[in-house]
Amino acid sequence: MPSVRATYYDGIVSRRRDVEISLHPQGVAIFSREGVLLTTWPYADIRRIEGFRGTGLAVTRLEPGSTAEPRLEIEDAAVAAELSARAPLTLTGAAGSRKERRAVVVWALASVVSLLGLAYWGLPAIAGRIAPLVPASVEARLGAAMDPQIRAEFGGPAGMKICTAPAGVAALAELVARYEKHADLHVPLKVVVVDNPMVNAFALPGGYIYVMRGLIQKARGPDEVAGVLGHEIGHVKFRHGLQSAIQSGGLGFLLGTVFGDFAGGTAILLASRTLLSSAFSRDAERQADAFGVDLMLKGGGNPEGLAGFFGTAGGGPPGALNWLTSHPASAEREAAIRRLAQNRPVLAPALSPDQWQALRAICQTTG
Ligand SMILES: [Zn+2]
Numbered sequence: 162m163p164s165v166r167a168t169y170y171d172g173i174v175s176r177r178r179d180v181e182i183s184l185h186p187q188g189v190a191i192f193s194r195e196g197v198l199l200t201t202w203p204y205a206d207i208r209r210i211e212g213f214r215g216t217g218l219a220v221t222r223l224e225p226g227s228t229a230e231p232r233l234e235i236e237d238a239a240v241a242a243e244l245s246a247r248a249p250l251t252l253t254g255a256a257g258s259r260k261e262r263r264a265v266v267v268w269a270l271a272s273v274v275s276l277l278g279l280a281y282w283g284l285p286a287i288a289g290r291i292a293p294l295v296p297a298s299v300e301a302r303l304g305a306a307m308d309p310q311i312r313a314e315f316g317g318p319a320g321m322k323i324c325t326a327p328a329g330v331a332a333l334a335e336l337v338a339r340y341e342k343h344a345d346l347h348v349p350l351k352v353v354v355v356d357n358p359m360v361n362a363f364a365l366p367g368g369y370i371y372v373m374r375g376l377i378q379k380a381r382g383p384d385e386v387a388g389v390l391g392h393e394i395g396h397v398k399f400r401h402g403l404q405s406a407i408q409s410g411g412l413g414f415l416l417g418t419v420f421g422d423f424a425g426g427t428a429i430l431l432a433s434r435t436l437l438s439s440a441f442s443r444d445a446e447r448q449a450d451a452f453g454v455d456l457m458l459k460g461g462g463n464p465e466g467l468a469g470f471f472g473t474a475g476g477g478p479p480g481a482l483n484w485l486t487s488h489p490a491s492a493e494r495e496a497a498i499r500r501l502a503q504n505r506p507v508l509a510p511a512l513s514p515d516q517w518q519a520l521r522a523i524c525q526t527t528g
Contacts, residue, residue, distance in 0.1 A: 164192065165237040169199070172221075172231035173309050182235065184243055191233065197323060202233075207248040217241050220248070227302065288408040292400045297347040300403050304348070304367015307406070310433040311365060315357060322356040324374060329354070329523025332516035336387060339460040344394055344452075352390070356524045361484045364393040365436060366402040374524045376484065384457075384466025386520070387511035389484065391453030391460075392467060398452055401445045402436055409435035440488070450494060454501045462511030464502035468495040 164183040169191055170176070180199065181192045188203040202222045210232065213219035218241035219234045235241045312321040324330075337352045344350075348368035358375040365371075370393045372386070380386045396402060409432045440446070454464040470484075471494065512520060 165235070165240050167191075167236070167240075168234040170232040171199070171309055172229035173306060174313055176313075180233075182233065182240070184240065184247065189233070189244065195322075200231075204244075204248040207244070209245075218244065220244070229306075288404045291407055292404045295400075295403060295407075300400065301348050301367040303403065303406060304365045304369050307365050307367075307433045307436075308369050311369075311371070311437070314433065314437065315355065321371075324354040324356050324524035324526070326519070326523045326526050328519035329521075332512060332519040333523065335516065336390065336461075336512060340387075340391060340394055340456045343456055343459040344398055346394070346398055347400075348397065350394065350397065354520075354523050362389050362393055363436065364396040364402055365433075366400070366406055368397050370394070370397065377521060377523070380466075380470065382466065383510065383512040383517040383520070384463045385470040386466075387457060387462040388453055388464060388467025388470055391456040391462070392449045393453075394456060395449030395452030396441065396445070399445065399448050401441045401449070404445075405436055405441065406432035446488060446494070447497065450498055451501055454498055457511065458502065458505050458508065461509035463507045464498055466511070468498040471495055 164181040167180050167182045169178045169180040169182075171178070178199075179194055181194065181196075183190050183192075185201075188201050189207065190201045191199045193199055206222045206224060207220050208223055210219040210221050213234070215234055215236070217234065217236035217238065219232060221233070222231050235244065315321045333352060333354065337350055341350050346368065350368045350370060352370040352372065354372050354374060354377065357373045358378075359373040360375040360379045362370065362372045362376050370390070372390065372393075376389060377386055380389075441449075450467065453467055456462075457464045457467070471488075471491075
């Protein structure tokens, strides 16, 4: 089925977007006008919005546990009819499943414990204690709510430009898959290269990792990019982004989580900005370094690249945040990385020369 134009509100940031949608066997795919896939809605989750005054059909998506109210307005009569035929489109709110209700109870308890704990230890310490209790599915939802905020921060109204040259995407995916195999993570990784000159990379809760084009260009070889990637995967592994979100979002965030209300955007926005602008603790950084070194030695790459990147990562556009803003270089850190890698053989290169060349060109697309 060809794509048609539609209007989309993601229910998280209050902005109208002109999008293209197409119907697939599993659901509706929603693309930005630049052709970037924004989301897909399974037919079973789609409900008609009654009382829509425009022509055509307005629908929303009921996501389990979420109170976000995204909205899609479709004027194309053929697609509207096709969608009506495929989706149940009833207005009845789905009653929460037993599993969701149990999650709410667990979260209510966690909140009470955190309120008590707050009185004793304060929020930063609580964040470290609460994070391990958060179900992976909740972290994934949090990441999914933060992702559009981050994209809006970086990309302006058109959104963040993700680099899509096929050979580069394939090289990156192959490296990520190798590391993921050894990382044993609670959430799947979603790694993208962003067309942005900053020498930077960061990880959100839920396995979202963004690598800026500037970092790849500045790197002296694949080991430096792979080292930064391994380090960021370490932040995912130890849920540092989640801890930071709990810490910056505070009780509002925790209570919002209990009620499944990630759309209460202020806490999410604050948490997203905090992640972008501030550093994790030194202990968290050391933990991520060690994990990155281990991933490289198991999945390919020379950890010297991670140590060496601290000497490389300066620069980028003036005034822009770069990786060193949140990852201060220290002789101690470099020495610790070299110590961890000592006497352990480098099994394989991070990328073949061809893959490295492709990754360097990932933002160069024609047409
Ligand atoms: Zn870090």
